Amino acid sequence: MTALLRELTVEDLPVLTGDNAGFDYFGPRPARTTVLPPNLNENGGFGVLAPGGELVGNVSWVWQRWGPNEQSRNPMIGIWLVPTARGRGLGTQAQSTLVDLFFRHTTVNRVEAHTDVGNVAEQRALEKVGFTQDGTIRGAQWRDGEFRDGFLYSILRSDWLGE
Ligand SMILES: CC(C)(COP(=O)(O)OP(=O)(O)OC[C@H]1O[C@@H](n2cnc3c(N)ncnc32)[C@H](O)[C@@H]1OP(=O)(O)O)[C@@H](O)C(=O)NCCC(=O)NCCS
Known part of the structure; x- marks a missing residue:
């Protein structure tokens, strides 16, 4: 199954509601x-x-840096799919396509993702894309009334090239 990516428009907003449940429960949020x-x-x-x-959803990314220079910047990617689209390989495909775009069209060395320690679906999807679990990020995310631990994942250009 192949998931394609495309530019979003304001007509897409009614689909991109988020769950406000499960791993997407962050309390009341404006539309x-x-x-x-x-x-x-x-x-x-x-x-x-x-x-x-x-x-059926969206992928997103925010840039952050591990050092003061341009070479130390990297994108942290995220994904949300409507519940009916889950479990069909689309999350794996979409994140794989996004990683491919970053390595083909930017000079970045590292793409990151972070997910809750309990989010097995996202962990499996990332691992199938080729991400490696770097470690546990303790108490990083405030969700559903408490601070949650997450796993940091990364894929390097050398991983993507199969080196
Ligand atoms: C997380 C998410 C992106 C995964 O995408 P998906 O299309 O549902 O997952 P895939 O179908 O590509 O499956 C990936 C792997 O996870 C497994 N998996 C899927 N749903 C699962 C679940 N609920 N529990 C455990 N494993 C699950 C699949 O079996 C597959 O592994 P396998 O090939 O070894 O069997 C999607 O479920 C989602 O949008 N969830 C809600 C939002 C979210 O959690 N986003 C990530 C926040 S960091």
């Missing part, structure tokens, strides 16, 4: 009123399409 830009070199996102072309 989204803007979509993420498709520029890989800035914080942004794409829509995720099912094989029939239906919009």
